[in-house]
Amino acid sequence: MLKANEIIYKSGIAFGTSGARGLVRDFTHEVCAAFTHAFLDVVSKTFKFTSIAIAIDNRPSSYEIAQVCAAAITQHGFxxxxxxxxxxxxxxxxSISNNIPCIMVTGSHIPFDRNGLKFYRPDGEISKIDEQAIVNSTYEFLPVKELSSLQVKKEGADAYIERYSSLYGPEKLTGKRIGIYEHSSAGRDLYATLFEKLGAEVISLGRSDEFVPIDTEAVGEDDRLLAKKWATEFKLDAIFSTDGDGDRPLVSDEKGNWLRGDILGLLAAQQLSIHALAVPVSCNTAIEVSNQFHSIVRTKIGSPYVIAAFDQLIEEHSSVAGFEANGGFLLATDVKINSNLLSALPTRDAVLPALMLLVASTENRVSTLVNALPQRFTWSDRLSNYPSQKSQKIIADAVESPESFLAQLQLQGLSCINVDLTDGARFILSSGDIFHLRPSGNAPELRCYTESNDERKAKELVELVLGKINGL
Known part of the structure; x- marks a missing residue:
């Protein structure tokens, strides 16, 4: 017999900001089964159910991982x-609609040589407490010996399309030309149908047979140029795309300029008439400056922290939502849209914020809506293959002596007026500019987020900070 916690510990795979992730080679059959059995051991102590839903992204490794998870589910008696x-x-x-747990096999935006598992209870995402219970589960199980072919259900895809296409009439987006940058997104076969049901003309763009690790917080220069080219060539009103598993949106204006995820989230929250927000500390301060919300709570980075902040907000406000700097939008309460009830979905979603922006843009172009917001600009990038231990030391040294760190970065004439340690270290400078350093929770990466009154300056600050750090 194998013991779940021992297998998980030896694997080196750990929970990050969103799910358990690691190298594909480390997701052995034993490890996949251990995580599955441990999850079922934990969730079955609180909920009653007879089946578990599974889905995958388009990574080459995802189907086999799903097969192993399915075998373990069957072993467990479900x-x-x-x-x-x-x-x-x-x-x-x-999963939530049918009151059953689910497992999503995905590494989201990280490279194809990595993968991951996301777990949902019947009432939504697992918590950080659940994560600890999973890795500590002592459930014993037999090795998976045979993998079976999996029979596909269409109900999940159909329900998702219906959730949003039913909010408005079939002419709501008539006249809109929307490009769908499909690449290898898990939702690429759903989005055209969804927007066409609302009357839009859809142009499919950039479908790839290879996995494309789109990071909505650090869009590559090639994708920036592609969007501008497509917007001009096809006379588009917007381009819609997502990361690998479709929970983080990437949306452009009519000129092919990609919107930052938190700006998209802010516009969507305004369109939804949300009263209270929970957002990570890394999000744009235009959220506060806009004066559109009764309450705003800043959290650590990661959807579990945003969700944890919902409980108190829901007690005090009738409409509550959250979003992350990556654009993933979390709806904490039911809301009325066009006299239709949209049920809560407290997990990152890419379609809702994009749809709200497109609806808002029926009267004003997307760029006009963006320009009407307080002009605070954010930028982000990362150092890849950068050891977490090295990141932690650099941040610790910087926090201990911010002025010395600014000197190392050659930011002459500036001082640090505050350091926010909510998650990583967020340095607020005397100029009003901000830079925020944070090691990734699930990959050897050091992320840098910046904010300024000038977009060019925000981008240059990211390049300066990461460039100098890389040379230390």
Whole structure:
């Protein structure tokens, strides 16, 4: 017999800001089974259910991992509902609607040589407490010996399309030309149908047979140039895309300029008439400056922290939501849209914020809506393959002596007026500019977020900070 916690510990795979992630080679059959059994051991102590839903992204390794998870589910005494390749929020919505747990096999935006597992209870994402219970589970199980083909259910995909296409009439987006940058997104076969049901003309763009690790917080220069080219060539009103598993949106204006995720989230929250927000500390301060919300709570980075902040807000406000700097939008309460009830979906979603922006842009172009916001600009990038231990030391030294760190960065004439340690270290400078350093929770990366009154300056500050750090 194998013991779940021992297998998980030896694997080196750990929970980060969103799910358990690691190298594909470390997701052995034993490890996948251990995580699955441990999850079921934990969730079955609180909830009653007979089946578990599974879906995957388009990574080459995802289907086999799903097969192992399915075998472990069957071993544990439950039925398997396999939804094949659909977005994470589509699987989560199906799971919550049917009061069953689910497992999403995805590494989100990280490179294809890595993968991951996201777990949902029947009422939504697992908590940090659940994560600890999973890695500490002593459940014993037999090795998985045979993998079976998985029979595909379409209900998850269909329910997700219906969730949003039913909010408005079939002419709501008539006249809109929307480009769908499909690449290898898990939702690429759903989005055209969804927007066409609302009357939009859809142009499919950039479908790839290879996995493309789109990071909505650090869009590559090639994708920036592509968006501008497509917007001009096809006379588009907007371009919609997502990361690998479809829970983080990437949306451009009519000129092909990609919107920052927190700006998209702010516009969507305004359109939804949200009263209270929970957002990570890394999000744009235009959220506060806009004076559009009764309450705003800043959290650590990661959807579990945003969700944890919902409980208190829901007690005090009738409409509550959250979003992250990556654009993933979390709806904490039911809301009325066009006299239709949209049920809560407290997990990152890419379609809702994009749809709200497109609806708002029926009267004003997307760029006009963006320009009407307080002009605070954010930028972000990362150092890849950068050891976490090295990141932690640099940040610790910087916090101990901010002025010495600014000198190392050659930011002459500036002082640090505050350091926010909510998550990583966020340095607020005397100029009003901000830079925020944070090691990734699930990859050897050091992320840098910046904010300024000038977009060019925000970008240059990221390049300066990461360039100098890389040379230390």
């Amino acid at each position: 039925k398997v509902e396999y939804h094949s390749v659909i977005p994470t929020p589509a699987l989560a919505y199906y």
